[in-house]
Amino acid sequence: MKLTEYVHHWENILFLVFCLITLIQVFYYLFFFARLAFYKSKSKLISQTHPVSVIICSRDEAGNLVKNLPGVLIQQYRTTHEVIVVNDNSFDESKYILEEYQRTYKQLHLIELTQEARFIPGKKFPLSIGIKTAKHEIVLLTDADCVPASEFWIEKMQEGFTNGTEIVLGYGALHKKKGFFNKLVRWETLHTALQYLSYAKAGLTYMGVGRNLSYKKSVFFRHKGFSSHNHVPGGDDDLFINKAATKKNTAIVIDKDAFTLSEPPKTWKQWIRQKNRHYSTSKYYKAIHKFLLGLYAFSHFLFYPLFILSILFYDWEQALIIFGIRFFIQGIILFKVTRKLDERDLFPWYLLLDIWMFFYYLLFSTAIFKKPKGTWK
Structure with a gap:
């Protein structure tokens, strides 16, 4: 084979690989992500409310x-509910702050933990105590650094429990702040939600976020709580949902009143530490979830380098056509998703933020191989 023929041969292969990677990306957008983009909650003829136990685990979170906490305590919910705060070995003034709130809000119940759980790292032990103490079948979880987006958070989240539903996934957003760094971390949060909410609608639920998650005590006890992954510091939200969710027992709620809001990381170091901790649990997911998530991330990572190489070494016009197909489909779906999840300000930046994901994958690719730390704070 002559040199020119050899080069032309590899140019063709390069472009075909680019087309294949684009096809995979388009498949994910049309088969998975479109489910969230075009999702409409079913209108109910009869509105039913359930007793709810809100559970918050806190360590040195004064x-x-x-x-x-006031945003949780002033919820407008006409049915019986309680708010349980598990104060896990705090050394700050959390105990006194909680006792002061308890004098005003009778629905607030406190659990003081003064000894560390042996051989159970992370938040699982205090959360298990909170769930076992809860009076009601439906538990609604959030974190001390989160605040409900509205006074109807409890009401909207519990509406997801229709016949057969045992798990309800919500959206835990980050506060909007000035600066491009805030857009980067919020884009990653949106991108994660795009995946886990869409997969849930496809009957392949693989995770939820502890900032806004609800399930029934019965499903918790049926799966023996966190016993199968007690040795892992993280995973009280994603690993439990990965195990307990089925095609039919999980629902999503994306009403804006049902969101929670938390403070975004302020520095790169803080964000990297947080994401490393989160991604260190993904190695324990079910095989099908690891394959689907890995294939999407791999194709996403390769898309822009292959696009550039196809422009340089193949045919820039054909490369742009293939790029344009993905860009058009992606734009429609992200336009609708950013509106559903109240992240509209991110949409004008979506091409730049999507390119950023290439560097994001490089930055956090090693997290799945790291041993997670034994503390949750």
Whole structure:
């Protein structure tokens, strides 16, 4: 084979690989992500409310409790509910702040933990205690650094429990702040939600976020709580949902009143530490979920380098056509998703933020191989 023929041969292969990677990306957008983009909650003829136990685990969160707990305590919910705060071995003034709130809000119940659980790292032990103490079948989880987006958070989240539903996934958004760094971290949060909410609608639920998650005590006890992954510091939200969710027992709620809001990381170091902790649990997912998530990330990572190489070494016009197909489909779906999840300000930046994901994958690719730390704070 002559040199020119050899080069031309590899140019063709390069372009075909680019087309294949684009096809995979388009498949994910049309088969998975479109489910969230065009999702409409079913209107109910009869509105039913259930007793709810809200559970918050806290460790040295005095400042966050002062700032965020009132948003949970003033919820407008006409049915019986309680708010349980598990104060896990705090050394700050959390205990006294919670006792002061308890004098005003009778629905607030406190659990003081003064000893560390042996051989159970992370948040699983305090959360298990909170769930076992809860009076009601439906438990609604959030974190001390989160605040409900509205006074109807409990009401909207519990509406997801229709016949057969045992798990309800919500959206835990980040506060909007000035600066492009805030857009980067919020885009990653949106991108994660795009995946886990869409997969849930496809009957392939693989995770939820502890900032806004609800399930029934019965499903918790049926799966023996967190016993199968007690040795892993993280995973009280994603690993449990990965195990307990089925095609038919999980619902999503994306009403804006049902969102929670939390403070975004302020520095790169803080964000990297947070994401490394989260991604270190993904190695324990079911095989089908690891394959689907891995294939999407791999194709996403390769898309822009192959696009550039196809422009340089194949045919820039054909490369642009293939790029344009993905760009058009992606734009329609992201336009609708950013509106559903109240992240409209991110849409004008979506091409730049999508390119950023190439560097994001490089930055966090090693997290799945790292051993997670034994503390949850």
